[in-house]
Amino acid sequence: MGSKTVRIGAGLGFYGDSFLPALDVIQNGRIEYLCCEHLAELTLAILKKDQLKNPELGFARDLIPMLKLLWPEAQKRGVRIVSNAGGLNPKAAAMAAKRLAEELGLRVKIALIEGDDLLGSLAEFFPLKHLQTQEPLPEDIKDRLVFANAYLGAAPIAQALKEGADLVLTGRVADCSLFLAPCLHELGWGLDDLERLAQGTLAGHLLECSAQVTGGNHGGDWEGIEGLENIGYPIAEVGDGSVLITKTPASGGRVSFDTVREQLLYEMHDPSSYLTPDLILDITQVRLKEVQKNSVLVTGAKGRPRPDSYKAVMGYQDGFMGQAILGYSWPEALKKAKKASEILTYKIKTLGLPIEEVHTSFLGFNSFFEELADTEAAKELNEVYLRLAVRTQSLKAAQALSRLAVPLALQGPPTASGFIGFERTRELIGLWPTSVDRGAVDRHVCIKSLGGDEGAS
Amino acid sequence: MLLKEVAFARSGDKGDIVDIGLFAFSKEDYALIKEQVSAKRVKAHFEPFGATRAERYEVPNLLALKFVVHGVLQGGASRSLRADNLGKTFGAMLLKMPLEP
Numbered sequence: 217m218g219s220k221t222v223r224i225g226a227g228l229g230f231y232g233d234s235f236l237p238a239l240d241v242i243q244n245g246r247i248e249y250l251c252c253e254h255l256a257e258l259t260l261a262i263l264k265k266d267q268l269k270n271p272e273l274g275f276a277r278d279l280i281p282m283l284k285l286l287w288p289e290a291q292k293r294g295v296r297i298v299s300n301a302g303g304l305n306p307k308a309a310a311m312a313a314k315r316l317a318e319e320l321g322l323r324v325k326i327a328l329i330e331g332d333d334l335l336g337s338l339a340e341f342f343p344l345k346h347l348q349t350q351e352p353l354p355e356d357i358k359d360r361l362v363f364a365n366a367y368l369g370a371a372p373i374a375q376a377l378k379e380g381a382d383l384v385l386t387g388r389v390a391d392c393s394l395f396l397a398p399c400l401h402e403l404g405w406g407l408d409d410l411e412r413l414a415q416g417t418l419a420g421h422l423l424e425c426s427a428q429v430t431g432g433n434h435g436g437d438w439e440g441i442e443g444l445e446n447i448g449y450p451i452a453e454v455g456d457g458s459v460l461i462t463k464t465p466a467s468g469g470r471v472s473f474d475t476v477r478e479q480l481l482y483e484m485h486d487p488s489s490y491l492t493p494d495l496i497l498d499i500t501q502v503r504l505k506e507v508q509k510n511s512v513l514v515t516g517a518k519g520r521p522r523p524d525s526y527k528a529v530m531g532y533q534d535g536f537m538g539q540a541i542l543g544y545s546w547p548e549a550l551k552k553a554k555k556a557s558e559i560l561t562y563k564i565k566t567l568g569l570p571i572e573e574v575h576t577s578f579l580g581f582n583s584f585f586e587e588l589a590d591t592e593a594a595k596e597l598n599e600v601y602l603r604l605a606v607r608t609q610s611l612k613a614a615q616a617l618s619r620l621a622v623p624l625a626l627q628g629p630p631t632a633s634g635f636i637g638f639e640r641t642r643e644l645i646g647l648w649p650t651s652v653d654r655g656a657v658d659r660h661v662c663i664k665s666l667g668g669d670e671g672a673s
Numbered sequence: 674m675l676l677k678e679v680a681f682a683r684s685g686d687k688g689d690i691v692d693i694g695l696f697a698f699s700k701e702d703y704a705l706i707k708e709q710v711s712a713k714r715v716k717a718h719f720e721p722f723g724a725t726r727a728e729r730y731e732v733p734n735l736l737a738l739k740f741v742v743h744g745v746l747q748g749g750a751s752r753s754l755r756a757d758n759l760g761k762t763f764g765a766m767l768l769k770m771p772l773e774p
Contacts, residue, residue, distance in 0.1 A: 584762040
């Protein structure tokens with residue numbers, strides 16, 4: 217790569233990911249930017265629960281301990297951080313970050329981006345159609361919505377970087393846009409420069425799931441990968457026509473043809489038309505080349521002009537899940553667990569609990585594979601756990617399940633043991649993806665800044 | 674012979690959709706999976722999970738096939754009752770598909 221490049225490190229790949237590999241990337245990766253992805257599809261549902269309890273919450277709370285660890289090192293090295301940890305409340309996230317900066321004695325400029333949250337202005341976007349089925353939004357879902365967010369693009373983040381932000385906090389943004397933004401800013405790419413933009417989007421797509429491109433969750437030769445206990449997060453060196461994917465030399469894991477092609481296709485749907493808010497990415501001409509150990513050069517990404525709409529995902533309340541998990545031992549472990557399931561199902565029925573669906577599976581036998589599980593394997597199981605999950609609109613009914621399960625210790629088949637997971641009642645959130653007019657969303661998008669030489673503006 | 678012997682896989686979720694990347698170990702293996710692992714077969718494979726539709730994309734530059742399987746996550750990870758609510762094991766399940774050598 218002869219022309220100018222920018223080096224970007226991956227921070228977190230989801231809410232709950234570990235911070236230490238991100239610190240390693242800052243200290244040893246010679247990066248200029250660290251981009252952190254905290255928001256999986258269902259994360260906003262978790263943040264909504266926080267916000268309902270406390271209006272000062274609603275952002276990914278791991279942001280603050282993460283910054284506490286990373287910020288002093290990042291500031292020392294001039295590494296700027298981009299994160300979507302703002303979640304449903306970027307303003308509160310920025311205020312919390314500002315308090316932390318004061319505590320740490322850091323002089324930093326924080327920018328926040330708002331406008332992805334459509335819940336308050338949803339009527340402006342009606343009528344809405346389901347992204348896949350094209351069905352109109354049902355009235356009963358409309359009344360139960362808990363969040364509705366558009367996936368914004370890279371442009372406002374790049375603008376915030378141009379204005380000098382050391383930390384940019386966003387709400388819902390397309391994951392790859394978090395990474396494209398520093399490329400736009402550092403390399404001076406135009407928003408219509410599709411050939412170049414495609415490289416930045418590709419880099420973002422490869423980095424957005426952190427260790428999933430450096431050997432984590434690898435379906436290939438996972439046993440041969442060394443140092444998973446000390447796995448490194450990926451680094452992308454992005455230039456005009458290529459992306460180099462690598463990691464720090466001392467970290468564990470692997471960057472290879474296999475780990476890169478696996479992440480390249482991850483959750484992308486049509487490889488010739490990966491829709492992002494910045495462009496439509498085509499990876500069908502991409503070439504991967506292992507240029508040295510743990511460094512893969514990626515060339516050939518193409519781009520087409522972006523769609524006129526943003527994707528948006530809405531979540532709606534859809535009842536509760538109650539679950540009971542208890543184990544049985546050999547001999548005839550599965551037979552015992554099945555009997556326990558029958559007893560529980562009978563009790564649910566006779567008590568008239570308002571349960572809509574009962575989902576029964578056996579941990580250690582078929583809880584993942586269900587009907588595709590190999591039944592031969594069930595014959596001589598050493599042990600197996602019954603997992604009985606119920607769907608109900610009633611929180612009380614969900615909680616009642618645990619009380620029904622406990623007496624099985626003395627009343628059911630022999631060897632009931634390992635009582636776990638009785639209290640894990642969970643609120644269920646249905647997802648409803650749609651698309652919304654881009655111009656109408658953009659009217660709500662704004663960049664605000666805190667700290668540095670200015671106050672809030 | 675099982676698909677597992679010629680390819681590896683990774684899967685993930687988008688709403689009610691499971692998205693599976695299937696990666697052949699060699700060019701010969703790619704030709705084999707391209708010939709035998711059709712969208713129709715994949716849909717049938719996941720019908721016990723409620724599959725309503727499956728699309729296949731060929732990605733020869735990565736020696737890979739991509740499958741997009743609709744309707745298999747009980748409406749999405751956050752409303753699913755399954756132990757694998759995120760569809761992470763669908764790739765592994767696909768590898769159980771029998772192939773003609």
